[in-house]
Amino acid sequence: MRVLISGASIAGPVLAYWLHRAGFEVTVVERTASLRTGTGGHPVDLLGPAVEVIDRMGLGDVVRAHRTRTDLMALVRPGKPDVTIRAAELLAGITDRQIEIMRGDLAQILHDATKEQVEYRFDRTITGIEDTAVTFSDGSREHFDLIVGADGLHSGVRRLVFGDERGYRHFLGAYLAVYTVPAFLETQTVLTYNTVDRAIAIYPTNDPARARAAFLIRSPELEYDHRDLAAQRRLLRTLADGLGWEVPRLLSHLDEAPDFYFDEISQIRLGSWSRGRVTLVGDAGYGPGPAVGGGSSLALVGGYVLATELAAAGGDHTVAFPAYEAAMAATVEASRRIGPSVLATLVPRSNLQIWAMAQAMRLLPRLPAFAQRRLTAFGGGPAAMLDGVQLQPAL
Ligand SMILES: Cc1cc2nc3c(=O)[nH]c(=O)nc-3n(C[C@H](O)[C@H](O)[C@H](O)COP(=O)(O)OP(=O)(O)OC[C@H]3O[C@@H](n4cnc5c(N)ncnc54)[C@H](O)[C@@H]3O)c2cc1C
Known part of the structure; x- marks a missing residue:
């Protein structure tokens, strides 16, 4: 067959x-x-x-x-x-x-x-x-x-x-963006920056010169062209607008990223x-x-x-x-x-919730398995x- x-x-x-x-x-x-x-x-x-x-x-x-x-x-x-x-x-x-x-x-x-x-x-x-x-x-x-x-x-x-x-397709109320950036922080730790309705992570890759940026952003459903990468980059900039920490630096590498991925989180x-x-x-x-x-x-x-x-x-x-x-x-x-x-x-x-997450993480190592x-x-x-x-x- x-x-x-x-x-x-x-x-x-x-x-x-x-x-x-x-x-x-x-x-x-x-x-x-x-x-x-x-x-x-x-x-x-x-x-x-x-x-x-x-x-x-x-x-x-x-x-x-x-x-x-x-x-x-x-x-x-x-x-x-x-x-x-x-x-x-x-x-x-x-x-x-x-x-x-x-x-x-x-x-x-x-x-x-x-x-x-x-x-x-x-x-x-x-x-x-x-x-x-x-x-x-x-x-x-x-x-x-x-x-x-x-x-x-x-x-x-x-x-x-x-x-x-x-x-x-059922939208779960958030968007996901991931792309490669230079490993400017030189750390092997996965860093996650949290503000209300936003979680931005930088994590190491197998290549020591590169890291990956990941954005998880809660938002109502937005209209955009799924094949238009430039429009998706603009959308990410709007969704991440005003965020502090390393976010402006991550966004400064957005246009050069060879592997930009953007999608709604849906089932x-x-x-x-x-x-x-x-x-x-x-x-x-x-x-x-x-x-x-x-x-x-x-x-x-x-x-x-x-x-x-x-x-x-x-x-x-x-x-x-x-x-x-x-x-x-x-x-x-x-x-x-x-x-x-x-x-x-x-x-x-x-x-x-961010405060509670920090408390739970502090507590975790002291708890039994x-x-x-x-x-x-x-x-x-x-x-x-x-x-x-x-x-x-x-x-
Ligand atoms: C940023 C991100 C982070 C994730 N993190 C996790 C995680 O931590 N844990 C986890 O379990 N899962 C995670 N996932 C989900 C996981 O990647 C997918 O569930 C998994 O890859 C599904 O495998 P698949 O083979 O069904 O489809 P896919 O991996 O999506 O592969 C589909 C394949 O089909 C090809 N294709 C697409 N359209 C066509 C077409 N018309 N004709 C022919 N070929 C086509 C594609 O090029 C691709 O090769 C994540 C996904 C993303 C995007």
């Missing part, structure tokens, strides 16, 4: 790996001209069952060798001393099994693990789907038995099959994410919101679950797709509650959403 996957980041290559193992012929199309690794992108957390999937792929050692090492995190407040804490204490509530890695590094590792067995076609998108007939951006047409959209929050496959995302809420021979996996099907919901773990686990269900059903999508959705339903439902609660924790609504876990679980947390996941035996 021929399976076509759109998107070569996390969900796509994981699905491709396991489908190939089960005997499917797999092709992956990717919009970008080469693998989108660039400056490494942003760090993502692999939690519990996602780590298990990586281990079952035999990639545990190489993924752990690339893990980012955030040792210290500091809360920076206007006119007050910083509060610094060991990252391990702040992450205590997330899970015992956690690996943080740059998304670009993970995508590269997954691509390397699949490129000999799977055909990758870069600089290519799907422009039309009619049952088994697929049309591509280069005008070619081919037949595939199944088509999977693993093409992220603004999935092209989803738009073709489920229509415009405005019908099922994809589809009742069902399969139709006919097409299904979705990862952010495309059930994105819980960038940076707030454990989306990379969902993408990894989703890819594995879909592959095992297709293998068990001998490729019969009328059996496998409902089974995949049923297996993921509780986790996806739980993931939708995580984003709003993580956002409420990360972006303070009042000066009182179980209390640390409770205090940092972010209202159930991304790890809790994966609690109920039962991975089928490896193929």
Whole structure:
């Protein structure tokens, strides 16, 4: 059976790996001209069952060798001393099994693990789907038995099959901007500056000469052109206007950043994410919101679950797709509650909340492990959403 996957980041290559193992012929199309690794992108957390999937792929050692090492995190407040804490204490509530890695590094590792067995076609998108007939951006047409959209929050496959995302995308009330800056502060500590409705972070990258700036800004929904980077830069300047600390310096590097990313924090809420021979996996099907919901773990686990269900059903999508959705339903439902609660924790609504955050951080190192876990679980947390996941035996 021929399976076509759109998107070569996390969900796509994981699905491709396991489908190939089960005997499917797999092709992956990717919009970008080469693998989108660039400056490494942003760090993502692999939690519990996602780590298990990586281990079952035999990639545990190489993924752990690339893990980012955030040792210290500091809360920076206007006119007050910083509060610094060991990252391990702040992450205590997330899970015992956690690996943080740059998304670009993970995508590269997954691509390397699949490129000999799977055909990758870069600089290519799907422009039309009619049952088994697929049309591509280069005008070619081919037949595939199944088509999977693993093409992220603004999935092209989803738009073709489920229509415009405005019908099922839910804005969580904040914007996210991330870009690379020179490492002018020369620190390995993740610094987070908080004011009401704003959280701005500077964190180290694998390259000692570069750091990353991240802006999380609460705001009502704004109208802007998603393809117009200049308009997005202007919007960020407006949203960050008047902020102190290192923010003016960060903004002075905005125009030269090679990898500026700006998006609203929103979730994809589809009742069902399969139709006919097409299904979705990862952010495309059930994105819980960038940076707030454990989306990379969902993408990894989703890819594995879909592959095992297709293998068990001998490729019969009328059996496998409902089974995949049923297996993921509780986790996806739980993931939708995580984003709003993580956002409420990360972006303070009042000066009182900023004060309380500083107190909690000071207290944390003195608490026993179980209390640390409770205090940092972010209202159930991304790890809790994966609690109920039962991975089928490896193929
Ligand atoms: C700034 C930021 C910080 C984040 N932090 C975290 C975190 O700490 N923890 C966490 O778990 N998650 C985090 N996430 C979310 C995480 O990156 C995603 O949930 C995860 O990457 C989803 O993987 P995916 O494979 O489903 O989609 P994506 O990683 O979005 O990949 C989609 C792929 O499809 C390609 N593509 C897009 N459109 C098309 C098309 N039309 N045709 C073909 N290819 C296409 C893209 O180029 C890309 O390669 C963060 C996200 C952002 C933006």
